[in-house]
Amino acid sequence: MEHSIDFSNADILFTDVDDTLTTDGRLLPETYLALCRLAEAGISVIPVTGGCAGWCDQIIRTWPVRAVIGEGGAFYAERTAPQTVSWRYWEDELKHRRDQQTILEAVAALKLDFEPRLATDQPFRYVDVAVDYNQQQSLTPEQVAAIHNALLAQGFNVRQSSIHINIWLGDFDKSTMSLRVGRELLGLDTQALQQRAIFIGDAPNDESMFRNFPMSVGVANIRKHLPIMTHRPAAIVSQRSGLGFAEMAEAWLRQRAEPELK
Numbered sequence: 001m002e003h004s005i006d007f008s009n010a011d012i013l014f015t016d017v018d019d020t021l022t023t024d025g026r027l028l029p030e031t032y033l034a035l036c037r038l039a040e041a042g043i044s045v046i047p048v049t050g051g052c053a054g055w056c057d058q059i060i061r062t063w064p065v066r067a068v069i070g071e072g073g074a075f076y077a078e079r080t081a082p083q084t085v086s087w088r089y090w091e092d093e094l095k096h097r098r099d100q101q102t103i104l105e106a107v108a109a110l111k112l113d114f115e116p117r118l119a120t121d122q123p124f125r126y127v128d129v130a131v132d133y134n135q136q137q138s139l140t141p142e143q144v145a146a147i148h149n150a151l152l153a154q155g156f157n158v159r160q161s162s163i164h165i166n167i168w169l170g171d172f173d174k175s176t177m178s179l180r181v182g183r184e185l186l187g188l189d190t191q192a193l194q195q196r197a198i199f200i201g202d203a204p205n206d207e208s209m210f211r212n213f214p215m216s217v218g219v220a221n222i223r224k225h226l227p228i229m230t231h232r233p234a235a236i237v238s239q240r241s242g243l244g245f246a247e248m249a250e251a252w253l254r255q256r257a258e259p260e261l262k
């Protein structure tokens, strides 16, 4: 690992999902095993994703995680009993639903010379609205810009992932919700959380986490984004995506077993 991290006080892991845990869209056995070993070692693992609520429901029900933050910080889910998942929203749930409806209507009312299509996982989203531009649809950069600018002009937050144009209302992001999870679920103020939490991610949409979590790690595929990033990880592992995650977990667990190794 380039620039080693001192994991000795760390017992919380916030991790991005797409291209950090997943490798070309798949969760590799090495990566899932690393997640399990971290959890067995008593580390609270909390995925932080832009992915939809439906995706988060599967994660919280089946993975060895303490909680999951989804739709870019709009909510988190935790298991409160073996078969019970509870959801906490950034703001009032009904307000988020009304906002989502407003955005859906604004997208439907766009006057463009082509018809934007929603992402096929839109029914599994609680807060966010996602327009497909590079998943099952293929829009030109000009078409993407036309949608982006029209919605931005109406006062919505708009951001492109590698496949979707995400549109939302509200002042949350991955890091503000992570700090809230630290307070509400772990009973830690920001400073205590920063001293005990590691973050690992891969892309510019993780910058708020790199800014707020000094013990941060990038998987190797982040290198191509570094020139345009203001807030960068403190360390970068040598492997990409899910194997890079497993490499970080290995270093962490080795330090726990042999504390003199730093």
Ligand SMILES: [Mg+2]
Binding pocket: 016, 017, 018, 019, 020, 201, 202, 203
């Ligand atoms: Mg990612």
